[in-house]
Amino acid sequence: MTWQIRILRGAIKQLEALPAREYKSVKAKILSLAENPRPAGSQRLKGRPGYRVRQGNYRIIYDVFDQILTVEVIRIGHRKNIYK
Numbered sequence: 001m002t003w004q005i006r007i008l009r010g011a012i013k014q015l016e017a018l019p020a021r022e023y024k025s026v027k028a029k030i031l032s033l034a035e036n037p038r039p040a041g042s043q044r045l046k047g048r049p050g051y052r053v054r055q056g057n058y059r060i061i062y063d064v065f066d067q068i069l070t071v072e073v074i075r076i077g078h079r080k081n082i083y084k
Contacts, residue, residue, distance in 0.1 A: 003034045007073040014076040022058060029055040030073055037064045037071045050074060052082075059083075 007015070007030070018026060032039065033053070042053045050063040059082045061075040075082060 001069070003037055004068075004070045005030060005034050005073065006070055011073045011076050018058070018076070022056065026055050026058050026060065026076060029053060030060060033060075033062065033071045033073075037062075054079075 015023065015026060015030075038051065039053065042051050044051055045061070050061055053060050053062070057079050059075075059077060059079050060073060061082065062071055062073045064071055
């Protein structure tokens, strides 16, 4: 079962601003969410809806819509700045 990936406009800008090496690995992690939206290591966020998954020093914040099989990427950023 493959899930649809939607990336919000702000998250696209954040992804494009990443250095080339991190861009490739973060993009691969996002695409892997289509196969398993809740992979090992993902955590449900406290205080707001959604999940987060780590990719090196970067975090991907996303929400899962089980009814329509969609993963929506909300934010992408460095671990020290993402939760502010």
